[in-house]
Amino acid sequence: MRKLFYAMIVTLAAFVGFTSPGSAQSAGGISSVFAVDVNNQGPAFVAEVQKIRALAKKMGLPGEQQILLAEIAGDQTNTIYVVIEYASLAEMEAANAKLNATPEWQAFVAWNQSAGINVLSRTVLRNIGGN
Numbered sequence: 001m002r003k004l005f006y007a008m009i010v011t012l013a014a015f016v017g018f019t020s021p022g023s024a025q026s027a028g029g030i031s032s033v034f035a036v037d038v039n040n041q042g043p044a045f046v047a048e049v050q051k052i053r054a055l056a057k058k059m060g061l062p063g064e065q066q067i068l069l070a071e072i073a074g075d076q077t078n079t080i081y082v083v084i085e086y087a088s089l090a091e092m093e094a095a096n097a098k099l100n101a102t103p104e105w106q107a108f109v110a111w112n113q114s115a116g117i118n119v120l121s122r123t124v125l126r127n128i129g130g131n
Contacts, residue, residue: 029127030089034082039116042069042080048111049082055104061095062086079120089124 038045046067056063068081086092099105 028088030086030092031125031127032084032086032092033123033125035076035120035122036080036082037118037120038080039118041115041117044115045080045117048108052099052104052108055102056095056099059098059102061098062091063095092124 036045049067053065063084063086065082065084068083070076070079070081073079084092086095
């Protein structure tokens with residue numbers, strides 16, 4: 001379970017930086033979707049994510065992201081979903097590798113662990129229908 005947590009949190013690197021809105025949504029684009037249990041720490045989680053986004057933007061990393069709260073979702077209510085869109089899998093992997101190498105990312109991972117924040121699932125989707 002711990003390996004799964006690390007694997008998922010490492011890929012959360014994707015929710016950083018920005019590209020033009022249309023480029024990541026074109027046919028063939030990739031959406032990386034994380035369901036996150038923020039352990040009743042939604043505002044703190046969002047603040048930490050904003051720090052990582054600022055770092056990624058400074059580094060010039062691609063990836064357009066949204067943070068969504070499931071308000072009416074049965075058992076999934078209050079789950080936070082982080083959705084990151086990339087032009088390709090290669091773009092996503094390159095951005096993750098660069099961000100994972102930073103001390104700021106390591107601090108973010110450690111903070112998530114200490115705060116009891118868990119990635120519940122990760123899904124990678126390919127856009128096959130255009131915008």
